[in-house]
Amino acid sequence: MAGGPAVTTDPGAPDASDPLLTGEGPPPLRRLVPLALQHVLAMAATPVSTAFLMASALRLTTAQTASLLAAVLVLSGAGSVLQSLGGWSFGARLPFVMLPGGAATALFLQIAHDRGPAVASGSVLLAAVLLLAVTPCYGRVVRLFPPLVTGVTVLLVGVSMVRVTAQLLIGPGGAAQPGALAAAGLTVGITLAARLLLRGAWRQCAVLVGLLGGTAVVLATGLGVFAPATASGGSLPRLLPYGTPEFDLPAALPLLLFGLTSLAEATGQTALVSERADLARDVPRVARADALVSLVSGILGAPPMVTSSENIGINRLTGVRSRHVTATAGGLLIAAGLCAPLSRLVAGLPAAVVAGAALVVYAMITVMGVELLGRTLLGDSPDALVVGLALTVGLLPVVAPALYSGAPGWVRTVLGSGVVAGTLTAVLLNTLCSAVPTVARRSTASAGRV
Known part of the structure; x- marks a missing residue:
């Protein structure tokens, strides 16, 4: 009896046609929602901690804090939907999420501290316009910001913001109160414990766990108070909360440089999230979506929004690469941002607890800078001197x-x-050191022909 070889099927093997694995087509709703919630858990800590860090630094009222939190949640959700579904060359149509950048938030606060929040909002708008303008020149710009340069930038952002956060703890009296120090220390300890002991998506929410756990302990011990915003104060996003944005090009330089360095980060993220990605096509689309949402962010008083690697680990762990999952997660974040009672309640977290969580966030940013530099340093190479x-x-x-x-x-x-x-x-010295070997090789080749 003629016939081909017998085909055996492993019943435990994943279905190669499963839309969750291939990323093609929407999966069933019963599978879509739980997976989207998993992404929301991994994402939620960043917008929440960002809103409270900004509120502490800018001395916002609880009503203003609730409004800012709503804005950041809505922007994160809208950006995730745009990156996942895409349209008109905005968004890569890949399973990405968008969040307020940690380094970008630090730079926003630095500008606000030096020149005022209106200048910081104007700087966000300038940085977004610059990013839109340079995307056609993506290949040339990204070469100026290798890991050596971005590592220096990220490390300096972390160190600078640890200093700023410490000043927030000191307060107007010139010395930190023991209660504030204890509250911040407890928050750091709870966050560290969550990071060490929890697993999966909960582990990625260690900062959020630290905020909530720190608040509970601080309230129980009387080290702080819980003061949610009143209903009359409102908690929906507000247009121009700091007044008309002011444009100061020298003051905006930190965020302008950040916008350019984000192209290098987007390149690595796009390569990680999809083996089939066309970097020359998809990275500019990622950058355009970041810039578009950041334009809205500047109008709502929030920091620049960036496509985040928060969810890449979940994608790798579960094998789920469906962009419909991240789009649904974005929709859930939008709903959370528009839920006014939730924003008002979360806005009442004690300031010292938020400062403690901020110290953890900026410590991690500092470590990210060290990791980036660790990829480039080779003993006594010229790179070490540049850094x-x-x-x-x-x-x-x-x-x-x-x-x-x-x-x-x-x-x-x-x-x-x-x-x-x-x-x-770093940019100038790296460019110079990269050019020197080229000059030396040309000189050697010319000498060989003589």
């Missing part, structure tokens, strides 16, 4: 804030920001 000099230039205004006080205004703005000074130094 050392860039970090020195970037740390000077952190350790000696009055160093440039006698310099002209534009010099104080550029060199007085450790992030800007360090990043510019």
